[in-house]
Amino acid sequence: MSEYGLRLSFLRTEYLVNPLGIDEPRPRLSWLLEAGSERRGVTQRAYQILVASDPDQLARETGDLWDTGKVASTDTAQIVYGGTALVARQAAWWMVRVWDGDDTVTAWSEAANWERGLAKFTDWKANWIAMPHLSVDDEIAEARELDALLPVPHFRRTFTVAGTVARARLYATARGVYEARLNGEKVGDHQLAPGWTDYSKRVQVQTHDVTNAIRQGENVLGALVGTGWYSGYVGFEPGARHYGTTPQLLAQLHIDYADGTSEIVATDGTWRAVTGPIRYSDFLMGEYYDATRDLPGWDAPGFDARAWGGVGVQNKNATPLICEPSEPVRAQDEIVPVGVTEPKPGVFIFDLGQNIAGWVRLTAEGPAGTVITLRFAEILNPDGTLYRTNLRSARATDTWVLRGEGTETFEPRFTWHGFRYVEISGYPGVPSSEAVTGVFVGSDTRAVGAFTCSDDLVNQLQRNIVWGQRGNFLSIPTDCPQRDERLGWLGDAQVFAGTAVGNMDVAAFFTKWMQDVADGQSEAGAFPDVAPRLVDLSDGAPAWGDCGVIVPWTLWRTYGDTRIVEKHWAAMERWMDWLLNANLDLLWKHNRNNDFGDWLSIGANTPKELIGTAYFAYDAHLMAQMAAAIGREHDAGRYRRLHEDIAAAFCAAHVDEDGTIEGETQSAYCLALHFGLLPPALREKAAARLVANIEAKGGHLSTGFVGVSYLCHVLTNNGYPEVAYRLLHNETFPSWKYSILHGATTIWERWDGWTEEGGFQDPGMNSFNHYSLGSVGEWLRRTVAGIETAPDAPGYGHLRIRPVLDDSLSFAEGRYDSIRGTIRSRWERSGDGISIAVTIPANVSAEVWIPVATGGTLMEGGAPVSDTNGVTDVLRDGDHTIVHVGSGSYAFSVESRSTANASS
Numbered sequence: 001m002s003e004y005g006l007r008l009s010f011l012r013t014e015y016l017v018n019p020l021g022i023d024e025p026r027p028r029l030s031w032l033l034e035a036g037s038e039r040r041g042v043t044q045r046a047y048q049i050l051v052a053s054d055p056d057q058l059a060r061e062t063g064d065l066w067d068t069g070k071v072a073s074t075d076t077a078q079i080v081y082g083g084t085a086l087v088a089r090q091a092a093w094w095m096v097r098v099w100d101g102d103d104t105v106t107a108w109s110e111a112a113n114w115e116r117g118l119a120k121f122t123d124w125k126a127n128w129i130a131m132p133h134l135s136v137d138d139e140i141a142e143a144r145e146l147d148a149l150l151p152v153p154h155f156r157r158t159f160t161v162a163g164t165v166a167r168a169r170l171y172a173t174a175r176g177v178y179e180a181r182l183n184g185e186k187v188g189d190h191q192l193a194p195g196w197t198d199y200s201k202r203v204q205v206q207t208h209d210v211t212n213a214i215r216q217g218e219n220v221l222g223a224l225v226g227t228g229w230y231s232g233y234v235g236f237e238p239g240a241r242h243y244g245t246t247p248q249l250l251a252q253l254h255i256d257y258a259d260g261t262s263e264i265v266a267t268d269g270t271w272r273a274v275t276g277p278i279r280y281s282d283f284l285m286g287e288y289y290d291a292t293r294d295l296p297g298w299d300a301p302g303f304d305a306r307a308w309g310g311v312g313v314q315n316k317n318a319t320p321l322i323c324e325p326s327e328p329v330r331a332q333d334e335i336v337p338v339g340v341t342e343p344k345p346g347v348f349i350f351d352l353g354q355n356i357a358g359w360v361r362l363t364a365e366g367p368a369g370t371v372i373t374l375r376f377a378e379i380l381n382p383d384g385t386l387y388r389t390n391l392r393s394a395r396a397t398d399t400w401v402l403r404g405e406g407t408e409t410f411e412p413r414f415t416w417h418g419f420r421y422v423e424i425s426g427y428p429g430v431p432s433s434e435a436v437t438g439v440f441v442g443s444d445t446r447a448v449g450a451f452t453c454s455d456d457l458v459n460q461l462q463r464n465i466v467w468g469q470r471g472n473f474l475s476i477p478t479d480c481p482q483r484d485e486r487l488g489w490l491g492d493a494q495v496f497a498g499t500a501v502g503n504m505d506v507a508a509f510f511t512k513w514m515q516d517v518a519d520g521q522s523e524a525g526a527f528p529d530v531a532p533r534l535v536d537l538s539d540g541a542p543a544w545g546d547c548g549v550i551v552p553w554t555l556w557r558t559y560g561d562t563r564i565v566e567k568h569w570a571a572m573e574r575w576m577d578w579l580l581n582a583n584l585d586l587l588w589k590h591n592r593n594n595d596f597g598d599w600l601s602i603g604a605n606t607p608k609e610l611i612g613t614a615y616f617a618y619d620a621h622l623m624a625q626m627a628a629a630i631g632r633e634h635d636a637g638r639y640r641r642l643h644e645d646i647a648a649a650f651c652a653a654h655v656d657e658d659g660t661i662e663g664e665t666q667s668a669y670c671l672a673l674h675f676g677l678l679p680p681a682l683r684e685k686a687a688a689r690l691v692a693n694i695e696a697k698g699g700h701l702s703t704g705f706v707g708v709s710y711l712c713h714v715l716t717n718n719g720y721p722e723v724a725y726r727l728l729h730n731e732t733f734p735s736w737k738y739s740i741l742h743g744a745t746t747i748w749e750r751w752d753g754w755t756e757e758g759g760f761q762d763p764g765m766n767s768f769n770h771y772s773l774g775s776v777g778e779w780l781r782r783t784v785a786g787i788e789t790a791p792d793a794p795g796y797g798h799l800r801i802r803p804v805l806d807d808s809l810s811f812a813e814g815r816y817d818s819i820r821g822t823i824r825s826r827w828e829r830s831g832d833g834i835s836i837a838v839t840i841p842a843n844v845s846a847e848v849w850i851p852v853a854t855g856g857t858l859m860e861g862g863a864p865v866s867d868t869n870g871v872t873d874v875l876r877d878g879d880h881t882i883v884h885v886g887s888g889s890y891a892f893s894v895e896s897r898s899t900a901n902a903s904s
């Protein structure tokens with residue numbers, strides 16, 4: 001903190017902290033401005049950024065690459081680097097200082113940096129290498145049956161270093177999944193690298209700082225390469241070899257010496273290869289690890305590799321090699337089992353207490369050749385055994401053969417399972433709880449949100465939503481982590497995106513995935529059903545393809561990111577044209593292809609054409625907003641008119657004058673109301689019909705993936721918050737709490753995944769970890785906690801804090817670490833009074849909507865609100881008092897609420 005309490009922190013480049021290896025020549029910079037809690041109304045009037053080619057220059061306050069001078073601006077994010085373009089592998093160091101509202105300048109921030117990766121194709125000296133004649137291990141039954149279960153090759157090469165190393169970087173990737181090794185150690189902490197893209201369109205490269213791992217004398221660079229998404233089993237049925245047959249490695253180590261010389265060690269024909277203990281390691285099927293075949297010391301100097309064979313070399317083709325633009329997959333949490341049972345002698349089932357994605361680390365001691373089997377499941381049969389039929393063809397089984405030397409540890413490399421329970425058989429003796437550790441694995445997106453309230457089941461719902469996200473955001477947003485599927489379904493992603501942004505920082509994650517979506521767009525302009533486009537090769541389904549418009553819009557609203565909009569603008573326009581050209585009467589009758597409808601709705605059948613046309617209109621509405629945001633005024637007008645015209649066509653085709661909407665389902669009413677399709681005169685009527693429909697179902701919802709994401713918003717925004725709260729609290733089937741009361745620790749795929757009457761649903765499609773029905777998380781954050789960016793202010797520069805209280809809760813609170821800083825909102829009722837505490841980040845303003853009309857006195861910190869420091873205006877709007885504030889923490893209270901029930 002500087003002497004007057006302002007601090008600059010969390011400097012990021014392209015949403016990442018000190019990224020090594022980025023492609024973007026004009027990366028965007030951001031920082032946080034933090035003020036001491038006692039200061040209110042802090043603003044930033046100007047900034048200065050210095051970017052230097054080495055830290056010493058920066059220390060001398062010179063920016064040889066870029067010196068912005070004092071720029072009058074309140075921006076703290078999305079600031080586009082405008083200095084000298086960096087060449088391949090060049091590093092840039094930067095810092096920032098700002099001037100506050102009084103024109104007092106802060107101290108310089110700490111230095112941050114970024115580094116470009118290998119930029120051009122010709123920067124690559126390495127070629128792809130593979131192990132020749134790699135084939136399945138015939139001694140293993142599963143491998144005889146499933147011929148894509150290949151052993152994992154080990155690759156190695158030695159090199160000698162003499163001289164002081166100033167900097168060393170490893171650029172590596174695989175067609176497959178790899179773990180790089182240098183001198184006996186794993187390089188970095190990534191898992192399942194390089195992550196999933198359409199490998200025929202682009203392959204991601206990881207950059208590692210290995211300066212400290214290089215030694216004088218002999219060094220060994222090595223890697224293990226598994227089949228992964230490239231040639232292993234992915235998707236249903238189950239198919240393998242989607243992109244190629246044999247896993248391959250591409251690696252290039254750059255050593256820069258202190259004397260200015262440099263050296264490159266790259267994959268080429270000099271490398272050696274062999275298979276070792278991993279007889280196969282497959283996402284869906286599991287791993288077979290035979291420790292009797294361990295190769296101790298293979299990745300360190302001094303190992304005798306004469307018995308190893310040569311490698312096959314393949315020249316690079318034209319497929320772009322890109323720097324990984326988002327957080328990698330990492331092992332993040334370790335979970336200690338909460339219980340163990342022994343349903344059959346010698347068969348132990350450990351319960352992690354939480355459904356996760358990842359694997360188990362196991363220790364054991366026993367004779368060489370002992371075979372231990374680990375099988376995974378999300379749920380148990382009534383008799384306490386594993387329920388695994390819902391895994392379909394995913395075998396989700398790890399096999400471990402002991403080496404027989406003291407205590408050994410097994411942890412798989414290139415598989416992952418969706419599970420809460422692990423069954424261990426063949427174990428020598430009785431496994432203790434300490435022997436079993438659950439390892440949670442996923443994309444390492446930073447947690448940015450929290451929500452708690454006075455109702456424990458709602459808190460569990462929030463936990464289930466977050467775990468559903470964590471377990472499924474693994475390189476791409478998967479539908480589920482357990483069965484033979486794990487695809488990036490666009491429908492699931494778009495309904496959940498608004499919830500996802502509130503839980504984790506998914507800016508880089510979704511930026512990366514949008515490229516996969518764009519890669520999957522058809523020639524004609526249709527966005528795919530899944531991205532990367534694989535297994536389901538169809539496209540253009542209503543509410544699925546629309547994701548190509550909805551996700552960029554969500555990123556722009558959340559992060560103020562206009563670049564994502566600009567980048568995908570042409571693709572989004574092609575999508576709109578594709579829709580329009582096939583449906584000139586503005587009803588989405590044609591080109592609905594897979595037409596999934598309101599997927600997994602329950603006891604309701606929303607007409608599919610209606611869903612299509614509603615989304616068509618919604619797309620136009622979002623396109624109009626995005627066009628305006630990137631300065632395309634003409635397009636904005638065009639899409640605004642298109643939205644109106646489609647809405648009119650929708651009403652003419654599907655809506656009666658009394659507000660009845662065809663199909664008369666909750667989802668039909670939700671789409672029409674949420675997407676602004678109805679004339680004002682019909683809104684009230686339609687909303688009343690929606691409520692009547694819920695009443696007629698005994699206060700139950702009937703929405704599927706599509707409708708559920710709007711249901712509570714629509715009820716709240718149309719005057720029925722108490723009905724939304726009723727749905728939230730419903731404990732009988734179908735409802736969110738029903739699954740929780742039956743033990744759910746993640747969101748189920750289906751409302752009726754298991755019921756008292758019917759038991760398990762059809763195992764053909766019944767996942768217990770599918771996030772879509774958890775899209776109510778957005779409503780918890782925006783409405784119950786009341787944290788929202790103002791309608792005209794994408795990127796949380798100006799907030800609307802408007803919690804909607806309900807008598808069913810005595811308090812609720814939320815936190816959101818926005819791109820501008822941490823926002824908090826907490827409300828509590830006591831007797832007749834309420835208190836609302838908010839924290840507004842520095843350089844951010846807010847309107848806080850407090851449910852108090854005339855009669856109640858609104859106080860802040862013991863004084864009437866209008867006298868309070870930081871409050872800039874106090875207005876009234878119906879039942880609310882709207883307090884405009886600058887940054888800081890405020891505690892508002894109302895002694896008595898004369899217009900008592902806030903949720904009316």
Ligand code: BGC
Nearest residue numbers: 479480485489491492596599
């Ligand atoms: C997936 C879904 C997906 C759907 C398409 C299912 O198999 O698991 O989540 O959206 O297919 O309707």
